Amino acid sequence: MTKVHHLEQSRSHRVLWLLEELGQPYELVPYARDGKTLLAPAALRAVHPLGKSPVLEDNGRVVAESGAIIEYLLERYDTGGTLGPAGGDEDERLRYRYWLHYAEGSAMPPMVMALVFARIRSAPMPFFARPIARRIADGAMKGFVGPQIARHLAHMEAALAERPWFAGERFTAADIQMSFPVEAGLARSDGDHPRLAAFLERIHARPAWQRAVDRGGPVLVAG
Incomplete structure (x- = not known):
């Protein structure tokens, strides 16, 4: 199962959106920001050393950085090439x-x-x-x-x-x-x-x- 470590009100929304566009099932692991600092909780460091979101877990792989996650998901699940660039252009x-x-x-x-x-x-x-x-x-x-x-x-x-x-x-x-x-x-x-x-x-x-x-x-x- 694809798992998304998602920080509320953050750039990781894009990963959820992409998965929804692809129709790919995923498990959402939500994290709340600190009420005063707005920073991510320390629990995210158990997933990735920088403690930032988004982080994707998929088939035993851990992928961080929004752009890298998007490229990974397209390579693996966008088999029809619907969300990538036009092949001949x-x-x-x-x-x-x-x-x-x-x-x-x-x-x-x-x-x-x-x-x-x-x-x-x-x-x-x-x-x-x-x-x-x-x-x-x-x-x-x-x-x-x-x-x-x-x-x-x-x-x-x-x-x-x-x-x-x-x-x-x-x-x-x-x-x-x-x-x-x-x-x-x-x-x-x-x-x-x-x-x-x-x-x-x-x-x-x-x-x-x-x-x-x-x-x-x-x-x-x-x-």
């Missing part, structure tokens, strides 16, 4: 590979930094340190993190001006992988990104996405 294959790795390699770091600085602003500390911490957090957000998020959102928005899905004309696992940075980016942006908003509407309407939410809970961490 090299441009689509390259776009597919790019967005599959861009999601975590480039898009997510500034999103995580935004979450960290938001936590710094609200963290308990001596009253005399609070203005300093907030100035540092606000300066970092205004001078670097915020502009980086805006640049990535513009890049993603432009990609969807050329085609309905990130890799091409059809929905693929690259869209599953990209879903979290799009969710996180739009949640932290005041800008207008109609194509990304429409992308979220389309994926939220997919029955497999809805089943994954029913089983694993909401997607985003507040903050």
